[in-house]
Amino acid sequence: xxxxxxxxxxxxxxxxxxxxxxxxxxxxxxxxxxxxxxxxxxxxxxxxxxxxxxxxxxxxxxxxxxxxxxxxxxxxxxxxxxxxxxxxxxxxxxxxxxxxxxxxxxxxxxxxxxxxxxxxxxxxxxxxxxxxxxxxxxxxxxxxxxxxxxxxxxxxxxxxxxxxxxxxxxxxxxxxxxxxxxxxxxxxxxxxxxxxxxxx
DNA sequence: CGAGTTTGACCGGCGC
DNA sequence: GCGCCGGTCAAACTCG
Numbered sequence: 001x002x003x004x005x006x007x008x009x010x011x012x013x014x015x016x017x018x019x020x021x022x023x024x025x026x027x028x029x030x031x032x033x034x035x036x037x038x039x040x041x042x043x044x045x046x047x048x049x050x051x052x053x054x055x056x057x058x059x060x061x062x063x064x065x066x067x068x069x070x071x072x073x074x075x076x077x078x079x080x081x082x083x084x085x086x087x088x089x090x091x092x093x094x095x096x097x098x099x100x101x102x103x104x105x106x107x108x109x110x111x112x113x114x115x116x117x118x119x120x121x122x123x124x125x126x127x128x129x130x131x132x133x134x135x136x137x138x139x140x141x142x143x144x145x146x147x148x149x150x151x152x153x154x155x156x157x158x159x160x161x162x163x164x165x166x167x168x169x170x171x172x173x174x175x176x177x178x179x180x181x182x183x184x185x186x187x188x189x190x191x192x193x194x195x196x197x198x199x200x
Numbered sequence: 201c202g203a204g205t206t207t208g209a210c211c212g213g214c215g216c
Numbered sequence: 217g218c219g220c221c222g223g224t225c226a227a228a229c230t231c232g
Contacts, residue, residue, distance in 0.1 A: 122203090122204065122205085123204075123205060123206085124205090124223095124224070124225080124226095125206095125207090125223070125224060125225080126205090126206070126207070127221090127222065127223070127224095129221080129222065130220090130221065130222085136222085136223095138223070138224075142203095142204085149223095151223090
């Protein structure tokens with residue numbers, strides 16, 4: 001896919017989508033590779049003003065039905081459920097389907113299982129699942145009227161990674177967290193280079 | 201005391 | 217039809 005090379009940054013804004021025109025037709029090109037929202041040059045690992053460097057340093061796009069890594073996909077982890085413009089850097093129909101369904105999964109290298117994505121989540125269940133030694137945790141957006149859910153579990157192959165699956169689209173504004181990511185041209189994987197918590 | 205978490209029970213979907 | 221499994225519910229519990 002036509003993604004800019006190392007250091008090219010993706011800027012994800014929870015409210016940046018403007019309208020909720022979702023989804024954009026696949027194949028219309030990656031809005032990020034064309035430059036628009038990610039013209040922020042402060043990336044490539046640099047921590048710009050207001051950017052909080054966090055421990056999330058690796059992202060892996062996963063499918064929504066089993067977490068098969070490797071597909072170069074939406075570089076949008078946390079904001080995926082918020083910004084409909086997710087998944088368009090992935091030109092596979094599968095990823096488009098994932099985006100269209102409001103489901104997205106990704107893998108994050110983090111010590112923390114709960115990533116601060118700007119929303120408030122309420123845990124409603126925990127279950128150990130087959131084929132994984134780690135339990136899966138179930139969360140619901142605690143905002144009244146919002147039915148977005150997410151599942152969080154440790155990667156069965158590498159406990160250093162947390163697999164998060166979002167389902168649904170928030171119907172409300174979030175306190176706001178902007179995620180910055182860039183892609184490693186060698187591996188094709190996306191890296192979170194920083195986050196920016198917006199003022200409420 | 202209210203909000204959030206824990207945890208066992210329950211339910212529905214799916215494969216055999 | 218049956219059993220397994222993932223997802224959800226809800227009562228009890230914890231914490232601030």
